[in-house]
Amino acid sequence: MSSHIMVFDSGIGGTTVLAHIQTLLPHAQLSYFMDNAYLPYGKLSPETIVARLTSLLQYIETQQLRVDILVIACNTASTLALTKVRELTDIPVVGVVPAIKPATLLTNTKRIGLLATPATVANCYTQQLIAQYGANTVVDLYSSVELVAIAEHLYYSGEFEQAKFTQEMDRLAVKTNTDVLVLGCTHFPILSQPIDSFYDGKIKLLDSGAAIAKRVATLIGGQNYSKLTANNNSYRISQKKPLHYYATASVLTNKLTVEQVKLID
Ligand code: DGL
Numbered sequence: 001m002s003s004h005i006m007v008f009d010s011g012i013g014g015t016t017v018l019a020h021i022q023t024l025l026p027h028a029q030l031s032y033f034m035d036n037a038y039l040p041y042g043k044l045s046p047e048t049i050v051a052r053l054t055s056l057l058q059y060i061e062t063q064q065l066r067v068d069i070l071v072i073a074c075n076t077a078s079t080l081a082l083t084k085v086r087e088l089t090d091i092p093v094v095g096v097v098p099a100i101k102p103a104t105l106l107t108n109t110k111r112i113g114l115l116a117t118p119a120t121v122a123n124c125y126t127q128q129l130i131a132q133y134g135a136n137t138v139v140d141l142y143s144s145v146e147l148v149a150i151a152e153h154l155y156y157s158g159e160f161e162q163a164k165f166t167q168e169m170d171r172l173a174v175k176t177n178t179d180v181l182v183l184g185c186t187h188f189p190i191l192s193q194p195i196d197s198f199y200d201g202k203i204k205l206l207d208s209g210a211a212i213a214k215r216v217a218t219l220i221g222g223q224n225y226s227k228l229t230a231n232n233n234s235y236r237i238s239q240k241k242p243l244h245y246y247a248t249a250s251v252l253t254n255k256l257t258v259e260q261v262k263l264i265d
Helices: 015-024 046-062 075-088 100-106 118-122 124-133 146-157 162-172 188-198 209-219 222-230 232-238
Strands: 004-009 029-034 069-072 093-095 111-116 138-143 180-183 204-206 244-247 258-260
Touching: 004 015, 004 046, 015 029, 015 188, 015 209, 046 075, 069 075, 069 209, 075 093, 075 118, 075 124, 093 209, 100 111, 100 124, 100 180, 100 204, 111 118, 111 124, 118 124, 118 138, 146 162, 146 188, 162 188, 180 188, 188 204
Parallel strands: 004 029, 004 069, 029 244, 069 093, 111 138, 111 180, 180 204, 244 258
Antiparallel strands: none
């Protein structure tokens, strides 16, 4: 039996992490859960986010989904609630936190930016990360809810809202001399191309997707796993599994086949 990895986010942002996991572990049994009834998480209180994740754990248990690894592919939920979630379950939980540390190692100008949701930017965990790794670097904080909405719209409709995007990027006014921008929200890599063009390729963009996928592979015993899937005798294991999508609100698209479910408040 291959491991069941469930990837969770408020919306489709976590698909940017999912894509890295799929690349590294193409034959894993994956499911994707979005709590889009409560999107955007970036505007929610820590209490509400903990309550939603507690309900998610209950759902996994009551539906007997047999999740082997839960990936909280949401910086907002991870920075606010990871410790609590780990206390509530025996399932190994992998969280995603802003790539501040690698950014401080990459910067030449010693000025980096963190672009995340208001909740991520404001919380103590993020402040601790900056205090821990940002000693010789200026770390400017930028928050946006609008970019989350623009990424959702682009994902589902394929339409990029250029005017809204430019207005939001102008509002953010990233300081000159910034040479690395941490995309501290899993929705933002969906917009990495337009963000890159907005800065004429002069600012390096960093997210945590690849690092999270590596962590997941390590947890499920990555090397053994690849050997198993490469072995012809393990045909059952090496077959690509269908990806199951869950959502807590209706999704207006025929791009994905989604099972709509309810999390108890
Ligand atoms: N994708 C989520 C994150 O990484 C949050 C988006 C939202 O505000 O719901 O923070």
